[in-house]
Amino acid sequence: MSYYNNILETIGNTPLVKLNKVVSQVPALVLAKIETFNPGNSIKDRMAVKMIDDAEVAGKLKPGGTIIECTSGNTGMGLALVACVRGYKCIFTTSDKQSKEKIDLLKALGAEVIVCPTNVEPTDPRSYYSVAEKLSKEINNSFWCNQYDNLSNSQAHYESTGPEIWQQTEGKITHLIVGVGTGGTISGTARFLKEKNPNIKIWGIDTYGSVFKKYHETGIFDEKEIYPYITEGIGEDILPKNVDFSIIDLFEKVSDKDAALAARRLAREEGILLGYSAGSALAGLIQLSGKLTKDDVVVLIFHDHGSRYIGKIYNDDWMRERGFLDSEIKVKDLISAKKDKAFYYVQSVEKIRNVLKIMKERDISQLPVLENENIIGTVSENSILSFILENPLDNADKEVKLIMSDPMPKVSMDLPLSLLNKCFSEKIPGVITKDQNDHYHVLTKYDVIRAL
Numbered sequence: 001m002s003y004y005n006n007i008l009e010t011i012g013n014t015p016l017v018k019l020n021k022v023v024s025q026v027p028a029l030v031l032a033k034i035e036t037f038n039p040g041n042s043i044k045d046r047m048a049v050k051m052i053d054d055a056e057v058a059g060k061l062k063p064g065g066t067i068i069e070c071t072s073g074n075t076g077m078g079l080a081l082v083a084c085v086r087g088y089k090c091i092f093t094t095s096d097k098q099s100k101e102k103i104d105l106l107k108a109l110g111a112e113v114i115v116c117p118t119n120v121e122p123t124d125p126r127s128y129y130s131v132a133e134k135l136s137k138e139i140n141n142s143f144w145c146n147q148y149d150n151l152s153n154s155q156a157h158y159e160s161t162g163p164e165i166w167q168q169t170e171g172k173i174t175h176l177i178v179g180v181g182t183g184g185t186i187s188g189t190a191r192f193l194k195e196k197n198p199n200i201k202i203w204g205i206d207t208y209g210s211v212f213k214k215y216h217e218t219g220i221f222d223e224k225e226i227y228p229y230i231t232e233g234i235g236e237d238i239l240p241k242n243v244d245f246s247i248i249d250l251f252e253k254v255s256d257k258d259a260a261l262a263a264r265r266l267a268r269e270e271g272i273l274l275g276y277s278a279g280s281a282l283a284g285l286i287q288l289s290g291k292l293t294k295d296d297v298v299v300l301i302f303h304d305h306g307s308r309y310i311g312k313i314y315n316d317d318w319m320r321e322r323g324f325l326d327s328e329i330k331v332k333d334l335i336s337a338k339k340d341k342a343f344y345y346v347q348s349v350e351k352i353r354n355v356l357k358i359m360k361e362r363d364i365s366q367l368p369v370l371e372n373e374n375i376i377g378t379v380s381e382n383s384i385l386s387f388i389l390e391n392p393l394d395n396a397d398k399e400v401k402l403i404m405s406d407p408m409p410k411v412s413m414d415l416p417l418s419l420l421n422k423c424f425s426e427k428i429p430g431v432i433t434k435d436q437n438d439h440y441h442v443l444t445k446y447d448v449i450r451a452l
């Protein structure tokens, strides 16, 4: 029989997967370490077990005790798994910008979650750091993990993530690209890899609104760099002890918008549904691709799973509200730009003579043909004129259904312009769409050009 003794034993040994379409512009071989295969769906399972192992050995956490941590969700998930298996209680403090999905997941595993305000100083008594520290002083037999300064965090990656990447790439890795939050992942993994080959380049991905890049480049902790941002999991307003700045070769900042769009590309073009910081890592790689050659082997670490962001970066309304999809014009935008929104049509039994008259009066060159409520065809000015020329005598009193062509294709109001363009052809000069009030609209090539 082949089985694990408990869920914690399944942590690690995650796959390395080649990226294809999303890196078509990048000259190097790009491999992604997909950490969502861990049982808590993130890389943080690795350090959660290590922090608790070390606390038990040091006698800081005894049976029946309480694990306390400030966590954006993923570390909490890993700690909650350990707590379930080993019989501890869990209290997590988190910030109010974290997705509801992440918080609900922690509760599903029996943890208590306290949500604290994001936009306060770390030293403010309401911040999620301060609340965790206070609870750890008040509750007996409790252990505050403090993933920012607890070096068991980076050690976990030195012992597992680094060796796995070295072995999976057969020592051929030339660049490691990692989003930096507590710094545990990048520092521990990089320490192992640089011990094996000091030439490996370590690139940290940072956000706008975080202190890391400037501090790394100038040694200045600049409070002016700190402002709210939307990306989750990376960037900081403090300098955690787990960030080993000396081992990181450069930091690259990625915007909230570029990270979100890159995560969506990973889902749609590679079939890998990942979290926000995976988008940051991919966008950072693309920004830095000019520094790479065809002989390079780049490893990106993807920290967590996209299911935790379904209501955010994978939700079009959420993206649009933040202006992240502003360049995407949709059918509904083109319809609202039309001056005359009436739906003109003819019944299939209408005389050709009358149809031509309607077209002339309304200055329309094609009309949908209906049989009762159903759209069964299209009639165009061209087809009427050709018919009359070919049958000059007995013609205009015939029914229009005689000369109609196929109905115009129906499209969704949410279809982007880029795809709408593909619907048009010489034979298909227009499309039909239905709005939320069940009203039909015709959109022709000419309408589109006029709206643009």
Ligand SMILES: Cc1ncc(COP(=O)(O)O)c(C=O)c1O
Residues within 6 Å of the ligand: 044, 072, 074, 075, 179, 180, 181, 182, 183, 184, 185, 186, 232, 233, 234, 275, 276, 277, 278, 303, 304
């Ligand atoms: C989604 C996500 N990405 C990236 C990171 C950064 O990892 P680290 O804290 O090891 O620097 C975290 C850490 O919480 C995370 O949750």
